[in-house]
Amino acid sequence: MLEPPEPDDDAAPPPSRALAAASPRGLVLACAGLLHRGDLEGARRSAGAVLSGADPRGDAADRLAHHFARALALRADEGHGGGGGAPAVVCAGPASSTAYLAYNKIAPFLRFAHLTANQAILEAAAGARRVHIVDLDAAHGVQWPPLLQAICDRADANLGPPEVRITGAGPDGDMLLRTGDRLRAFASSLNLPFRFHPLLLPCTGQLAADPATGLELHPDETLAVNCVSFLHRLSRDGELAAFLRWVRSMNPAVVTVAEREGSAGGGDDDDDLPRRVAAAMDFYSAVFDALEATVPPGSAERLSVEQEILGTEIDAVVAGPGGGGGRPRGFEEWAAAAHAAGLSPQPASTFAAAQARLLLRLHYPSEGYAAEEARGACFLGWQTRTLMSVSSWH
Numbered sequence: 241m242l243e244p245p246e247p248d249d250d251a252a253p254p255p256s257r258a259l260a261a262a263s264p265r266g267l268v269l270a271c272a273g274l275l276h277r278g279d280l281e282g283a284r285r286s287a288g289a290v291l292s293g294a295d296p297r298g299d300a301a302d303r304l305a306h307h308f309a310r311a312l313a314l315r316a317d318e319g320h321g322g323g324g325g326a327p328a329v330v331c332a333g334p335a336s337s338t339a340y341l342a343y344n345k346i347a348p349f350l351r352f353a354h355l356t357a358n359q360a361i362l363e364a365a366a367g368a369r370r371v372h373i374v375d376l377d378a379a380h381g382v383q384w385p386p387l388l389q390a391i392c393d394r395a396d397a398n399l400g401p402p403e404v405r406i407t408g409a410g411p412d413g414d415m416l417l418r419t420g421d422r423l424r425a426f427a428s429s430l431n432l433p434f435r436f437h438p439l440l441l442p443c444t445g446q447l448a449a450d451p452a453t454g455l456e457l458h459p460d461e462t463l464a465v466n467c468v469s470f471l472h473r474l475s476r477d478g479e480l481a482a483f484l485r486w487v488r489s490m491n492p493a494v495v496t497v498a499e500r501e502g503s504a505g506g507g508d509d510d511d512d513l514p515r516r517v518a519a520a521m522d523f524y525s526a527v528f529d530a531l532e533a534t535v536p537p538g539s540a541e542r543l544s545v546e547q548e549i550l551g552t553e554i555d556a557v558v559a560g561p562g563g564g565g566g567r568p569r570g571f572e573e574w575a576a577a578a579h580a581a582g583l584s585p586q587p588a589s590t591f592a593a594a595q596a597r598l599l600l601r602l603h604y605p606s607e608g609y610a611a612e613e614a615r616g617a618c619f620l621g622w623q624t625r626t627l628m629s630v631s632s633w634h
Contacts, residue, residue, distance in 0.1 A: 264294045264305035271312045272517040280316045287313035300532040307551045311558040339548035342541035348604045352620045353468050353498035354383040359592040360632035361464045364494035368462035369402045376470040378408025381419035385426050392430045403433040409441045468498040472568045475561035484581030495633040501626045502570040520557040526625040534606050571629040583633040587616035
């Protein structure tokens, strides 16, 4: 689809005719360009043209354009253009449990990340009598019941299951308490010795500044550090490197990393809003296409996921690193950062990749999704686009 050319002062069509002729994607990119140049009024007009024509309940292209236009309109209304006018950092809270569970049901991304990370933790903790998991984004805790069940199933009949302790971090204290209550009840039903410690982190920047705050470690525990959709939030200069060095200093048995594959793209120039938005539209177009191909258009669950989860992620992309949006990277960049911190790769087992493919066949039966093992990690994609990677380190 052709994008609108850069405006030419000598031969520009009337604004109303130019806006009417452009595609929704072209209008979104034009809006990003106007914001980047500081033309807030022009950006509002472009965003308004998209919002008036792109139905958030329409096809995938309309839904995608609507969410990007809404995010750009919000930035324009707040008076933020390009360059140094980034909004203040805002740490968004987690999505509602309804949207989160719906996302887990209709799309494989969370399950794929959790399943693959859990397999790495299970293998690293084999034979341990005390296991401590530090979960940097505990949210609703849906990752852990399958792991607790697997630990019990693998337990030595003579010794019984090991003691498991989870430190769950997040910005919502009440949610962490509810998550802990649910996990304790589940562990009790398995007769599994279990403890849950909430670690309130209003912002990831707080963790980077003082990562040991509230974290209790014991030398006789096998330590796993779980970073599912977390590392991209460490976007300020030196934050990622400092955090990974701290993780390495604890000598964990395994560090699990699950991230979107460079969803905001745009290289290292965080001020290049048009480039960042274009790369993010390419990524999210695959996500929205996948939902369109696998979920009915009138699905309330799909609408909830797009509004509360994907829409929030798109808001963060538009805000950029300076506004809490983080800095997505590709697998090679995550791997380079881990190596630089002194971590060594723990290649994914063939069982982990086979398990991921089985997950897709059983719960997300579509020819579009694909899971594969490569470069020591597991990858999930839609059609030809890689969307997520899961790797483990020690």
